Amino acid sequence: MADQDAQSPAGVEPPALPVLRWDETPGGPVLVLLDQTRLPAQETELVCTDVPALVGAIRTLAVRGAPLLGIAGGYGVALAAARGEDVAEAAGLLERARPTAVNLGYGARRVAAAHTAAVGRGVGGAAAAAEALAEARALHREDAQASRRMAEHGEALLEELLPSGGHQLLTHCNTGALVSGGEGTAFAVALRVHRQGRLRRLWVDETRPLLQGARLTAFEAARNGLAYSLLTDNAAGSLFAAGEVDAVLIGADRIAADGSVANKVGSYPLAVLAKYHHVPFIVVAPTTTVDLGTPDGTSIIVEQRPGNEVTEVTSPHGVAAGGGGATVVAPLGAPAYNPAFDVTPAELITAIVTEEGVVSPVTGVGLAELCARSSQVTIS
Numbered sequence: 519m520a521d522q523d524a525q526s527p528a529g530v531e532p533p534a535l536p537v538l539r540w541d542e543t544p545g546g547p548v549l550v551l552l553d554q555t556r557l558p559a560q561e562t563e564l565v566c567t568d569v570p571a572l573v574g575a576i577r578t579l580a581v582r583g584a585p586l587l588g589i590a591g592g593y594g595v596a597l598a599a600a601r602g603e604d605v606a607e608a609a610g611l612l613e614r615a616r617p618t619a620v621n622l623g624y625g626a627r628r629v630a631a632a633h634t635a636a637v638g639r640g641v642g643g644a645a646a647a648a649e650a651l652a653e654a655r656a657l658h659r660e661d662a663q664a665s666r667r668m669a670e671h672g673e674a675l676l677e678e679l680l681p682s683g684g685h686q687l688l689t690h691c692n693t694g695a696l697v698s699g700g701e702g703t704a705f706a707v708a709l710r711v712h713r714q715g716r717l718r719r720l721w722v723d724e725t726r727p728l729l730q731g732a733r734l735t736a737f738e739a740a741r742n743g744l745a746y747s748l749l750t751d752n753a754a755g756s757l758f759a760a761g762e763v764d765a766v767l768i769g770a771d772r773i774a775a776d777g778s779v780a781n782k783v784g785s786y787p788l789a790v791l792a793k794y795h796h797v798p799f800i801v802v803a804p805t806t807t808v809d810l811g812t813p814d815g816t817s818i819i820v821e822q823r824p825g826n827e828v829t830e831v832t833s834p835h836g837v838a839a840g841g842g843g844a845t846v847v848a849p850l851g852a853p854a855y856n857p858a859f860d861v862t863p864a865e866l867i868t869a870i871v872t873e874e875g876v877v878s879p880v881t882g883v884g885l886a887e888l889c890a891r892s893s894q895v896t897i898s
């Protein structure tokens with residue numbers, strides 16, 4: 519288990535990560551992404567000049583995480599509009615790039631709807647494209663605001679549930695600034711607790727097979743000076759048994775109307791462990807991740823990814839050092855089961871924290887009511 523003690527005091531904040539930006543170049547507009555497949559070894563930019571390039575970046579997880587996928591989808595449609603391409607087709611291509619995170623389709627369809635509305639008002643090509651871009655920027659800003667408010671609500675909930683303070687929080691996958699217009703979802707809550715001097719330790723699951731915890735969350739924890747320790751996913755049970763976890767904080771890719779939550783594979787076993795050990799299991803996600811059109815967890819489409827992500831281990835440090843990427847760790851041709859997500863039923867979830875408030879037995883507020891309160895734009 520790698521161990522990292524707090525390196526910088528709470529209150530010293532690192533510069534914002536250059537996660538995603540729109541750039542006007544002499545050759546036309548482009549979307550510039552921080553290539554997350556290269557982290558933590560390299561902070562490399564990936565320039566997407568068109569929608570197929572962005573679809574490729576989404577599929578390889580160069581850009582990833584539900585809220586950021588929504589933002590990227592929105593800018594992708596704006597890019598298509600600026601290039602004079604068919605925005606409905608672009609939105610469809612983007613939405614189909616990955617099936618589970620509802621935000622991707624939300625962002626793409628919302629910006630496409632803004633463009634269609636502009637055209638419907640008789641607004642011309644470049645001006646309609648400018649309206650599409652303005653909508654993408656609005657979505658980006660709203661996500662940053664949602665992130666701040668989720669952190670406030672999440673931290674208040676933890677104070678209520680764990681009044682003695684000095685929290686040891688466990689998280690899975692990556693839910694920080696790398697997935698958001700702001701500081702993230704679950705990680706933003708941990709960060710706020712840290713800044714208030716009440717985080718004893720953030721336990722970071724490595725998150726096999728693509729290691730979003732080890733590569734990305736540990737990277738974000740270190741640069742923000744959190745006291746954190748990295749663990750293999752299968753070490754979590756012994757940590758609960760030892761009484762070293764006060765609460766679990768995770769994000770979400772899609773929340774069904776019955777409160778079931780799809781998130782990175784490995785979330786569901788954590789929820790079972792948390793229930794057994796009477797530890798709060800808290801989901802932090804913006805209302806854009808709630809999909810009231812999906813009635814329950816069994817209706818959520820779980821992305822199945824290539825088997826080689828399981829049978830091989832890829833080291834970004836190896837790539838950076840010229841080491842050449844993947845090491846095969848299974849017999850050649852070994853079949854593999856590789857769902858990217860799993861679904862946690864509502865009865866295992868203590869609370870869902872959104873920017874509009876908390877859904878829990880404590881508040882008695884339902885998901886539909888929170889979404890109705892939300893200022894998020896509704897699209898058909």
Ligand SMILES: CSC[C@@H](O)[C@@H](O)C(=O)COP(=O)(O)O
Pocket residue numbers: 579582583584585619690691692693697702703704730768769770771781782783858
């Ligand atoms: C706010 S992030 C919530 C989820 O998107 C996150 O936990 C996750 O599962 C990301 O999966 P990924 O496959 O890396 O896109």
